[in-house]
Amino acid sequence: MKKCIFSIALAFFAAIFLSGCTDEQKIEVTGFKLDKTDVELMIDETSQLLAIITPSEAAQNGQISWKSSDEAVATVSDEGLVTAISVGEAVIAASFGEFTAECNVSVVTVAVESVQLNKITLTLVKGQSETLEATVTPEDADNVEITWTSSDEEVATVSSEGEVTAVYPGNAVISATAGGITATCDVEVIAQDVESISLNETDVEIIKDETFQLVAEILPEGTGAAVEWTTSDYYVASADENGVVTGKAVGEATITATAGGKSATCKVTVLPVDAQSISISPDEITLAQGESQQLTATVEPENYDGTVEWTSDNTNVAVVSINGEVTAVANGTATITAAINGISATCKVTVETGTSGLNVGDFYYSDGTWSTELDPSKTPVGVVFYVCDPTSTDPTLAQDHPDCTHGYVVSLQNCSDGTPFMENYDAYVEETQSGDFAAWLSGNAPQFQSIDMGDENRDRLSIAQGYNNTKALEYFNENWINYQTLVQYAGTYRETCPAPENSSDWYVPSPKELSLLFIGEWDGDLMSIDILLQGKTNHRDMINNKLAQIDGAAQLHTDDVSYWASSCAGVPTAFTMNAAFGWVSLANINNNLMVRCVLAF
Structure with a gap:
């Protein structure tokens, strides 16, 4: 019996305890x-x-x-x-x-699409009234009744007809709502009309990044009107909400202060910041032929206006890009100058022969020899644009010409000034129902490496295999005589300009070989080269400098045109090289672009 009474008591206290815990956990809703x-x-x-x-x-x-x-x-x-x-x-x-x-x-059945007010801002003197007009579209909407509200009725009230009455100086927002759509008008209530506003300055000259304070005086005093600051040209001079003006760029702008419907202006002329000094680092360098080095120009003060202009006094020895990258062309000395606003600094460049005996920019002759200086007793057929072992990346070249381990040469002329990648391509698409000639080659000519370097084969884009691509496309031309590809022009060029027997003969370059020709070595994805590298085509300029020394040779284009590469990127595109900026891109196979041949030796 005692045991039962104890159990009942224990249960009673436990219930009280749990009930108390539950009440404590319940949160009051406010x-x-x-x-x-x-x-x-x-x-x-x-x-x-x-x-x-x-x-x-x-x-x-x-x-x-x-x-x-x-x-x-x-x-x-x-x-x-x-x-x-x-x-x-x-x-x-x-x-x-x-x-x-x-x-x-x-x-x-017809919903309201928009509500528009005839005014979005309104300035009223205390006690003054003005009626706003609301337009609901479409006109046949079911619920066109306007509901008018004020965000602060102590400042301004609004009637059911849209009449706004100024109550007390300050700001309020009047809203007109119909069918869930709302339009607003910002209302400023002032104590009394502003009679005039004037500024402490009306004509100011400052330099870029300099600031000065404009002060507005409103008459009569005590209107309570807020001053709004605006500029006629934000990119020349700006004004913040307190009237602080900042010069941002050379030019003229008008700053306007407006209050209570009155305004005053100040003409601001922003003058340039002249460069005071310039230096080049390093100021003396030694390069081997074909090597490049970046120079850095430091101008004081840091907020100077103008652009540093880079020049070389001897482009036969060294050229310099618009960004200050120097490339060695031939033995000798040259002075690189960085100039701005009438002041300048220089860097002495000494170019020495590389240890290999073969250098980028060497003249390549019909007898298979080369030289740094043009030999008038020989017939030049091209210019060396890169020194390496071409067979290391092109198995087809290694099989056909295993001794071509020295480098690449660019031809003296275009093979074509304008041709599609494939003739009658649309007819080929209709006949094959796919147009995928790269897939046809993979299935019918497995002895060649694939010429498709699209998304699935992007990692092969940086592999130089233009010789392989050309031979594969020549095989295609033999089997599809009605749909000749661009490599036919390489065959024509071989007849007009025979290559040395110890070379690969002329072929259409791959994207990698075109990249080596225009910008030199680039370790990343060729498709990542973009306009940010503008000015990096100094390698192209160096080659053009050499081509200019050969009578009748055509320099590489420097304007915004493109050359075909011998690689495609799936249907219906192929890779190209932009001549102006040196980036690899894609173009439709039907486009008419130029072709420039190269050879390996």
Whole structure:
């Protein structure tokens, strides 16, 4: 019996303890509302209502119940999703404990698309009134009734007809709402009319990045009118909300201060910041032929105006890019100058012969020899543009010409000044139902490496294999005589300009070989070379300098035109080289582009 009484008592105290814990965990709700109070829907449209409980932790106290005043007009799910059923009005109520929030739902056949006011800003003197006009579109919308409200009725009130009355100096926003769409007008109430506004300066000269303070005086005093600062050219001079003007670029701008419908102006002339000094680092370098080095120009002060101009006094020895990169051309000395605003600095460049006996820029002759200086007793056929072992990346070249381990030579003329990658390509697409000639080669000529370097083969884009590509496309030409590819022009050029027997003979270069010709070595993805490398085509300029020394030779283009590479990128595109900037890109096979041949030796 005692044991039973003890158990009952223990259970009683446990119940009291647990009840107390539950009461302590319950969080008091201080607020409950919906994110929308008015919704306009067309039949079958839906709108999600969100209930906001304050504090948010109180949401654990229970569940929200939803109810529609007229389910024939609009229904609401347990999650607050409202669905329009038929034209009419309904009230969606959400309840949470003792709290209730409502949203008015209008179901229409033609919804309001926009509400526009005839004014978006309005300045009124205390006691003054003005009526705003609201336009609802479309005109045949079901709910075109305008509801007018003021964000601060102590500053400005608005009637049901849109008449705004200034109550007290300050700012308020008048809203016009129809069908859930709202337009607003910013209203400024001032104590009395502004008679005049003037500035402490009317004509100022400053330099770039300099600031000065404009001060506006409004008469009569005590109007309470706010000053608005604007500029006629933000890129020349700006003015902040306090009238602080900043010179941003050379030129002229007008700063305007406006208050209560009155305005005053100040003409601001921003003058350039002249460079005071310039230096080059390093100021003396020694390079081997074909080598490059970046020079750095330092100008004081740092906010100077103008552009540093780089020049070489002997481009036969060394050339310099617009960004200050120097490339050695031939033995000798040259002076590189960086100039700006009438001041300059120089760097002495000494070019010495490389240790290999073969250098980029050497003249290549019909007998298979080369020299740094042009030999008038021999017939030049090209210029060396890169020194390496071409057979290391081109298995087809290694098989056919294993001794071509010295480098690459560019031809003296274009093979074609304008040709598509393939003639009659559209007819080829229609005949084959795919147009994928690279796939045909892979299936019918497995002795060659694939010429497709598209997305799936992008890692092969940096491999120089123009000889392989040319031989593969020549095989294609033999089998599809009605659809000749661009390598036919390499065959024509071989007849007009025979190559030495110890060379590969002329072929159409791959994207990598074109990149070596125009910008030199680039270790990254060739497709990542973009306009940010503008000015890096100094390698092209060095080769052009050599070509210019050969009678009748055509220099590489430097304008915005493109050369074909011998690699494709899936149907229907192939790779190209932009002559102006030296980047690899893609073009449609039907485009007419130039072809320039190279050879390996």
